[in-house]
Amino acid sequence: MKRIVSEGWKIENVFKTGYLNPLYTYIKQVLPNTDLKPEPHINSRITVWKKNYHSIFEILKHTGVGLDSRTKMVDATDDQWEAFMKKDPNARHLRHKSWPLYADWCEIFGQSRATGESAQSHLNARISVIRTGPDRPVQPGTGHETGSITL
16 A cells, blocks of 8 residues: 555545556565455455544544554553544444554555645645646656656
8 A cells, every 4th residue: 555655646635546456466466366356355445444544543633642652552541432432433443452554554544634724745745846847747656757856
């Protein structure tokens, strides 16, 4: 997933149409005998990851809550968990589980929900500034980048 994001398949906080195809191709290279398909297997896994990422992200915004660097579990009091579960039913299954992929999810799904007017991630802001010519945005990963700026 990080690979397809870095190749420009996610622009303006949205995955571009067809993003599952290069992901599927990569999976087939790594696991040639797999029977995983883009639909429903890969897409449903991404949907679950994204839902869990957003729930954990919202939980971690609260004072006194953190992600334990050793166990990769959300560290919060019982009272905090009760409040989280009332606000987000998905939080119920997040407790007592390790989330070793959370840092990767931050790169993949980070800022995929706008939090203010014109909100965007750092990477998307850089992409929107880099141009191939007057008023023409770069298509990252296409080999049409110019200049010495790297993403």
